[in-house]
Amino acid sequence: MVWLIILVVFPLLMMILLSFMKTTAMSFTNATFSFESWNKLFTDSAIRTALANSFRYAFLATVIAFFLGYPMAYILAKSPFSNKLVILVLTIIPMWSNSLLRTSALANLLSADSIVNDLLNLIGLSFVWNIRGTGLAIVVGLVITYLPFMILPIYTVLEKMDPLLHEASMDLGSNKAKTFLKVTFPLSLKGVATGIILVFLPSFSGFAIPEILGNSRIIFIGTLVDSSFLFSNYNYGSLLSLVIIILILGSMFLFNKVDKEGETLL
Amino acid sequence: MGKKLIELKNVTKIYDDVPVVNNLNLYINENEFITLLGPSGCGKTTTLRMIGGFEKPDSGDIILNGVVVTELPPYERPINTVFQRYALFPHLNVFDNIAFGLRSQKVKKEEITVRVEQALKMVSLPGFGMRKVQNLSGGQQQRVAIARAIVNQPKILLLDEPLAALDLKLRQNMQYELKEMQRKLGITFIYVTHDQEEALTMSDTIVVMKDGLVQQIGTPFGIYNEPKNRFVANFIGESNIFEGVYLKQNLVQFMDFEFACVDTLFADGEKVDVVIRPEDFDIISPEEALLKGKVTSSVFKGVHFELCIMIQGKEFVVHTYENRKVDELIGLKVDPYEIHLMKVVPSEH
Numbered sequence: 366m367v368w369l370i371i372l373v374v375f376p377l378l379m380m381i382l383l384s385f386m387k388t389t390a391m392s393f394t395n396a397t398f399s400f401e402s403w404n405k406l407f408t409d410s411a412i413r414t415a416l417a418n419s420f421r422y423a424f425l426a427t428v429i430a431f432f433l434g435y436p437m438a439y440i441l442a443k444s445p446f447s448n449k450l451v452i453l454v455l456t457i458i459p460m461w462s463n464s465l466l467r468t469s470a471l472a473n474l475l476s477a478d479s480i481v482n483d484l485l486n487l488i489g490l491s492f493v494w495n496i497r498g499t500g501l502a503i504v505v506g507l508v509i510t511y512l513p514f515m516i517l518p519i520y521t522v523l524e525k526m527d528p529l530l531h532e533a534s535m536d537l538g539s540n541k542a543k544t545f546l547k548v549t550f551p552l553s554l555k556g557v558a559t560g561i562i563l564v565f566l567p568s569f570s571g572f573a574i575p576e577i578l579g580n581s582r583i584i585f586i587g588t589l590v591d592s593s594f595l596f597s598n599y600n601y602g603s604l605l606s607l608v609i610i611i612l613i614l615g616s617m618f619l620f621n622k623v624d625k626e627g628e629t630l631l
Numbered sequence: 632m633g634k635k636l637i638e639l640k641n642v643t644k645i646y647d648d649v650p651v652v653n654n655l656n657l658y659i660n661e662n663e664f665i666t667l668l669g670p671s672g673c674g675k676t677t678t679l680r681m682i683g684g685f686e687k688p689d690s691g692d693i694i695l696n697g698v699v700v701t702e703l704p705p706y707e708r709p710i711n712t713v714f715q716r717y718a719l720f721p722h723l724n725v726f727d728n729i730a731f732g733l734r735s736q737k738v739k740k741e742e743i744t745v746r747v748e749q750a751l752k753m754v755s756l757p758g759f760g761m762r763k764v765q766n767l768s769g770g771q772q773q774r775v776a777i778a779r780a781i782v783n784q785p786k787i788l789l790l791d792e793p794l795a796a797l798d799l800k801l802r803q804n805m806q807y808e809l810k811e812m813q814r815k816l817g818i819t820f821i822y823v824t825h826d827q828e829e830a831l832t833m834s835d836t837i838v839v840m841k842d843g844l845v846q847q848i849g850t851p852f853g854i855y856n857e858p859k860n861r862f863v864a865n866f867i868g869e870s871n872i873f874e875g876v877y878l879k880q881n882l883v884q885f886m887d888f889e890f891a892c893v894d895t896l897f898a899d900g901e902k903v904d905v906v907i908r909p910e911d912f913d914i915i916s917p918e919e920a921l922l923k924g925k926v927t928s929s930v931f932k933g934v935h936f937e938l939c940i941m942i943q944g945k946e947f948v949v950h951t952y953e954n955r956k957v958d959e960l961i962g963l964k965v966d967p968y969e970i971h972l973m974k975v976v977p978s979e980h
Contacts, residue, residue: 529718532685535705536712537783538735547731551722 384604402600419586423568426507434515442523498580506578515560522556642691653843666822666830669840711780712789726760732783750782875905891967904973909950911969920962
């Protein structure tokens with residue numbers, strides 16, 4: 366309980382306090398109460414651009430991850446047991462590596478001097494996909510990074526589904542396609558909802574992937590937070606962070622409504 | 632009898648090199664309540680699933696109404712199934728569960744409503760349409776599963792141990808209800824169970840199976856009174872089985888005594904298995920009896936007492952309404968028509 370207060374509650378209170386003040390970084394000398402940060406929140410156009418960008422890219426990444434991830438989860442759930450474990454591990458392994466390194470490596474692959482191209486040149490071939498710095502690179506990065514989060518909850522739900530339900534549906538006259546539409550897919554929606562939330566949230570609030578793959582050209586809400594703190598405007602930074610925290614808490618509340626027992630979390 | 636509705640010709644199914652169903656030949660008539668009965672692993676459920684289309688035979692054919700359906704998937708066969716664990720769709724309410732098959736057949740909305748209500752009435756759940764399936768008791772879920780199948784008016788209904796998960800009283804009620812339903816609907820019920828009492832109660836015909844092979848086919852009364860071999864005699868009801876010799880016409884010898892009997896289809900001097908049901912013994916005074924011995928145990932079974940009596944080193948099981956004390960010396964008598972002889976199958980000894 367004590368740890369909760371020290372590590373969570375206290376910093377939160379500090380952030381709320383800071384958002385209502387004007388200070389020099391974290392120092393409280395010459396600090397005054399001010400609504401400057403709040404004012405900026407509602408008037409600065411950068412915020413609106415950033416929010417729109419964050420939303421657009423997160424939405425796009427989520428939709429693509431869904432259309433790629435659902436079939437992959439379905440095939441995985443249907444495959445024989447020995448293959449399943451191997452593929453599951455392969456899906457999870459990238460998450461173990463350092464995310465900045467991973468993203469930087471991806472950035473290299475998507476630029477003119479990609480290491481893959483250098484290797485191919487050795488045998489006389491060439492392949493360059495120079496999209497680093499563009500929105501497309503950001504989308505590619507988001508999808509590749511968060512695809513496992515879409516696959517796993519859907520896979521879990523499909524795997525746990527009673528196979529007799531499919532047999533019952535076919536027994537009652539529905540062929541395989543109709544069975545999928547009328548039985549399998551509706552019953553997998555819990556996993557889909559979890560997957561959507563787990564992809565959308567970090568895509569929305571993160572800034573490392575947009576910065577590295579987009580060469581900082583496109584502004585996200587996370588970028589604003591980062592630059593606020595970089596320029597020692599802890600007040601504005603705190604306020605923005607609180608906004609993101611509220612959005613995340615709201616989504617977690619939504620998630621809890623959809624999957625009370627945490628069934629889709631493997 | 633009726634016309635042949637289903638025929639299984641030389642059907643074989645192999646799992647892990649073991650023939651779970653071994654060259655099965657069987658035909659089933661219209662308007663019949665037929666039960667596949669046997670212990671776990673005898674192949675009865677696999678046979679049922681092959682009829683339904685959920686498994687494909689490795690060899691042999693399944694013929695429905697003269698049409699070879701071996702390769703057809705379940706949704707192309709005029710058959711519906713009641714599964715052991717109900718398999719109700721959790722995301723649909725009772726009405727939508729039952730209407731599922733009708734909607735596949737593109738039946739009109741008004742007709743669906745009428746037929747679903749009729750089905751609910753038939754399973755004694757009128758007005759349950761709006762309920763969620765998770766809120767129903769086991770017995771109610773089972774009845775919804777039955778309604779969901781019969782509402783489609785299939786020619787054949789498959790039932791895979793549907794009453795296994797219910798408690799005794801409920802199971803017994805449902806057995807009578809199912810029998811009534813089959814009579815009213817006039818369709819063929821193919822029922823699978825390992826419970827011989829259940830099979831005896833409900834069936835017109837029983838197919839006793841073991842290790843993928845048919846042991847005996849007959850009416851409940853016929854199979855009970857005239858089991859063909861040791862396995863059937865042991866599986867259906869209780870029995871006392873002794874090794875004996877058929878001396879000559881109407882005379883059999885076992886337990887070193889000669890008994891008059893009524894079976895005649897044996898050769899003189901042929902070895903036979905003698906079956907006597909526990910309830911067919913009469914208890915008489917030891918002085919008048921050929922078979923006499925001491926009571927070794929007495930257990931009250933709720934309707935009768937089950938006595939074990941040692942006679943010449945062999946244990947006899949006898950059912951009687953009057954109790955006898957342990958260590959009491961009693962005599963046993965049996966009427967000739969209650970001594971049943973079976974051919975000896977070498978592999979069983």
